[in-house]
Amino acid sequence: MHGTKKNNDVRPQMPLGLAKRGFSGVIRHLAVEDSGSALSAVELESRLIELGFVEGARVKILHEGIVGRDPIAVRVENVTIAVRRREAMAIIVA
Amino acid sequence: MEAPLMHLALVGTPNSGKTSLFNALTGSRQKVANYPGVTVERKEGSFVTPLGRQVSVVDLPGTYSLRGRSPDEEITRDIVLGRTPGEALPDLVLCVADSTNLRLTIRLVLELKRTARPLMLVLNMFDIATRRGVTVDVAGLSAALGIPVVTSIAVRKGGTADLLRRTDEIAAQAPVPAQQNLWQPLTVAELRATQREADRIIAANISLPVRPDTWTARIDAVVLHPVAGLAILALILFVMFQAVFAWAQPLMELLSSAFTALGQMVHDTLPAGLLQSFLQNGVISGVGSVIVFLPQIVIIFLFILLLEDFGYMARAAFLMDRIMGGAGLHGRAFIPLLSSFACAIPGIMATRVIDNRRDRLTTILIAPLMTCSARIPVYTLIISAFIPDQQIWGWFNLRGLVMFGLYTAGIASALGVSFLIKFLMWRDYAPAPFMLELPDYKLPRARSIAIGVYTRAKMFLQRAGTTIFSMMVLIWFLASFPLAPAGAQDPAINYSFAAVIGKALEPLLAPLGFNWQIAVALIPGMAAREVAVAALGTVYAIEGGKEAAEQIGQMLATKWSLATALSLLAWYIFAPQCASTLAVIRRETGSWKWMAITFAYMFALAYAASLATYTIARALGAG
Numbered sequence: 101m102h103g104t105k106k107n108n109d110v111r112p113q114m115p116l117g118l119a120k121r122g123f124s125g126v127i128r129h130l131a132v133e134d135s136g137s138a139l140s141a142v143e144l145e146s147r148l149i150e151l152g153f154v155e156g157a158r159v160k161i162l163h164e165g166i167v168g169r170d171p172i173a174v175r176v177e178n179v180t181i182a183v184r185r186r187e188a189m190a191i192i193v194a
Numbered sequence: 195m196e197a198p199l200m201h202l203a204l205v206g207t208p209n210s211g212k213t214s215l216f217n218a219l220t221g222s223r224q225k226v227a228n229y230p231g232v233t234v235e236r237k238e239g240s241f242v243t244p245l246g247r248q249v250s251v252v253d254l255p256g257t258y259s260l261r262g263r264s265p266d267e268e269i270t271r272d273i274v275l276g277r278t279p280g281e282a283l284p285d286l287v288l289c290v291a292d293s294t295n296l297r298l299t300i301r302l303v304l305e306l307k308r309t310a311r312p313l314m315l316v317l318n319m320f321d322i323a324t325r326r327g328v329t330v331d332v333a334g335l336s337a338a339l340g341i342p343v344v345t346s347i348a349v350r351k352g353g354t355a356d357l358l359r360r361t362d363e364i365a366a367q368a369p370v371p372a373q374q375n376l377w378q379p380l381t382v383a384e385l386r387a388t389q390r391e392a393d394r395i396i397a398a399n400i401s402l403p404v405r406p407d408t409w410t411a412r413i414d415a416v417v418l419h420p421v422a423g424l425a426i427l428a429l430i431l432f433v434m435f436q437a438v439f440a441w442a443q444p445l446m447e448l449l450s451s452a453f454t455a456l457g458q459m460v461h462d463t464l465p466a467g468l469l470q471s472f473l474q475n476g477v478i479s480g481v482g483s484v485i486v487f488l489p490q491i492v493i494i495f496l497f498i499l500l501l502e503d504f505g506y507m508a509r510a511a512f513l514m515d516r517i518m519g520g521a522g523l524h525g526r527a528f529i530p531l532l533s534s535f536a537c538a539i540p541g542i543m544a545t546r547v548i549d550n551r552r553d554r555l556t557t558i559l560i561a562p563l564m565t566c567s568a569r570i571p572v573y574t575l576i577i578s579a580f581i582p583d584q585q586i587w588g589w590f591n592l593r594g595l596v597m598f599g600l601y602t603a604g605i606a607s608a609l610g611v612s613f614l615i616k617f618l619m620w621r622d623y624a625p626a627p628f629m630l631e632l633p634d635y636k637l638p639r640a641r642s643i644a645i646g647v648y649t650r651a652k653m654f655l656q657r658a659g660t661t662i663f664s665m666m667v668l669i670w671f672l673a674s675f676p677l678a679p680a681g682a683q684d685p686a687i688n689y690s691f692a693a694v695i696g697k698a699l700e701p702l703l704a705p706l707g708f709n710w711q712i713a714v715a716l717i718p719g720m721a722a723r724e725v726a727v728a729a730l731g732t733v734y735a736i737e738g739g740k741e742a743a744e745q746i747g748q749m750l751a752t753k754w755s756l757a758t759a760l761s762l763l764a765w766y767i768f769a770p771q772c773a774s775t776l777a778v779i780r781r782e783t784g785s786w787k788w789m790a791i792t793f794a795y796m797f798a799l800a801y802a803a804s805l806a807t808y809t810i811a812r813a814l815g816a817g
Contacts, residue, residue: 137627138550138627139627142382143263144627145382146259146261146380146382146385147627147629148629149382149385149386149389150258150259150298150301150385151258151298151629151631152297152298152389154386154389154390154393155386156393157393162411162414162418163414163418163419163512164420165420165512165513165515165516166420166421166423166424166513166516166517167516167517167519167520168516170515170516171512171515171516171525171628173414173418173512173632177297178294178295178297178402179295179297179298179631180410180631180632180633180634181629181630181631181632182508182511182512182515182525182628182629182630182631182632183627183628183629184515184627184628184629186627187627187628187629
């Protein structure tokens with residue numbers, strides 16, 4: 101996170117799990133420790149990467165479930181992935 | 195000299211169109227079995243290349259990586275690496291990709307390359323990609339990945355020509371000297387590096403349209419809407435059940451009269467005696483009364499396969515995740531549970547998509563509560579015999595409504611049991627994650643659906659021809675021997691083994707309103723639920739002669755009270771009456787304990803529900 105700052109660095113970083121429907125941003129990093137997921141940190145990180153959640157990927161929240169606005173349908177580049185907010189807390193976006 | 199058989203393996207991410215490519219390559223030359231020791235479905239087919247080479251191809255379970263975090267994914271990994279005893283090491287691995295969605299597949303290709311197996315990337319659904327404005331530099335992609343890349347349109351005639359030609363070319367080359375497998379389970383850093391590399395390759399060789407698939411976006415706006423989406427889901431399920439009941443009727447009547455005619459022919463041709471009785475009452479009416487339900491099974495699988503191919507199943511899981519989560523279920527359990535409406539066996543096998551053991555166990559335990567197609571014969575028989583065929587509110591059919599009610603009771607009890615399991619056994623555990631790709635909608639292809647329905651119908655008929663047939667012979671034997679003494683006044687069956695067993699069970703089942711004929715029918719029903727219908731037919735046919743066999747339903751209406759009929763319906767919502775389901779539970783959980791628990795809890799529920807139904811119905815005057 102040291103190199104030259106881009107414009108969107110100005111936006112505050114937040115977990116994707118807290119973002120509302122319609123949010124659109126870029127993944128800054130994955131914070132899998134103490135995410136509250138039932139998965140181990142390594143397993144959660146591996147799965148997120150396998151589904152395309154890597155640093156720099158553009159994300160947008162397209163849909164929300166009816167109960168507790170959960171789960172969320174996230175557009176990651178050109179793929180749509182459904183995740184629960186609990187796991188999305190590990191995806192730090194800006 | 196004939197060239198040796200070439201082995202191909204299809205690998206790809208879920209929703210990559212792997213199965214439609216498999217269907218396009220092999221047509222109906224498919225064999226579905228299980229891998230030894232595990233219950234992962236093994237789909238193998240064969241075809242001949244343009245140059246006449248015999249090719250055997252396996253369709254491996256979909257996966258995003260070779261880490262093997264579920265039994266399905268382990269199969270894919272082990273076959274690609276040649277670690278499965280008795281399975282040929284593939285001569286060529288075909289990695290199948292959805293051309294509109296290459297990002298995750300390219301990462302998988304980079305991981306597959308480490309195995310050093312001959313590898314080719316198939317850009318499937320290339321027509322859709324082109325239409326959406328995706329342009330791929332195929333030569334550049336091939337150079338960047340260092341493997342051959344071909345395009346294909348599995349659903350179009352001749353759409354796999356390029357693939358076949360390249361396969362011939364690769365087969366003609368001198369065999370590649372065995373190379374060292376460099377694949378190790380990837381660390382998080384390596385995973386990240388491969389995805390970055392994939393993104394770099396995509397940026398250099400593929401240009402994506404600015405706007406995503408607008409149709410998918412438009413449909414999702416409605417289908418994934420929190421309120422409208424759930425209403426649509428309920429509507430789809432409702433239409434499905436009305437269809438199963440209404441559309442299948444004419445075909446079923448046709449089949450039914452065909453079997454009656456066949457039985458009559460045998461009756462007229464053969465002299466009266468044991469052989470005539472065995473063929474007419476044991477074989478023809480027994481097997482016939484099960485095969486009659488083929489139209490309903492075809493319709494239910496047609497719906498499931500259509501929804502699956504359209505891409506709706508993943509949406510249903512998304513909509514149901516939190517709602518099912520309230521009952522302690524994972525959103526992914528929705529698909530196995532929906533499959534259980536057809537049959538609990540594929541449903542339980544489909545729970546392998548749930549990688550958390552506790553979530554999976556809960557789903558396995560409640561899957562048999564979903565109303566499987568084998569219960570339809572029993573429900574249909576009793577409903578047509580006891581429920582009047584009338585319209586309610588001008589629109590709904592009363593029989594259809596009762597059927598809907600039985601399905602709802604099954605679902606409600608499944609959710610209740612799941613909630614109890616979670617509450618009693620796993621109170622303090624965090625729910626497992628729900629992560630699922632929502633694929634773009636695709637128009638289902640008639641050919642692919644037809645092959646799927648055909649495969650399942652064949653499985654049902656095979657079962658009717660083996661398990662059910664042998665049970666029918668057994669029940670006929672039990673109901674016919676020992677023969678009635680000369681000059682006996684009562685119907686012959688009253689002297690048989692069946693009567694002895696039925697009467698022994700009668701005291702236990704009497705509080706439920708079941709007579710000994712029902713008790714007799716429940717015994718062979720252990721082999722498969724639908725056999726109970728055939729068994730009732732046999733029991734009453736032998737008792738009442740051939741007129742009764744023609745109209746089992748009318749017969750029952752005169753022999754049973756409404757309370758008994760309702761009690762039997764309630765029994766069938768819960769009854770653990772399927773030896774194959776219990777066997778699959780044992781195999782899938784690897785323990786007798788879970789099988790015993792399933793049997794015990796379902797038996798207790800069935801007994802309680804029947805007792806309550808019978809008592810209440812009698813109190814209301816239906817006794």
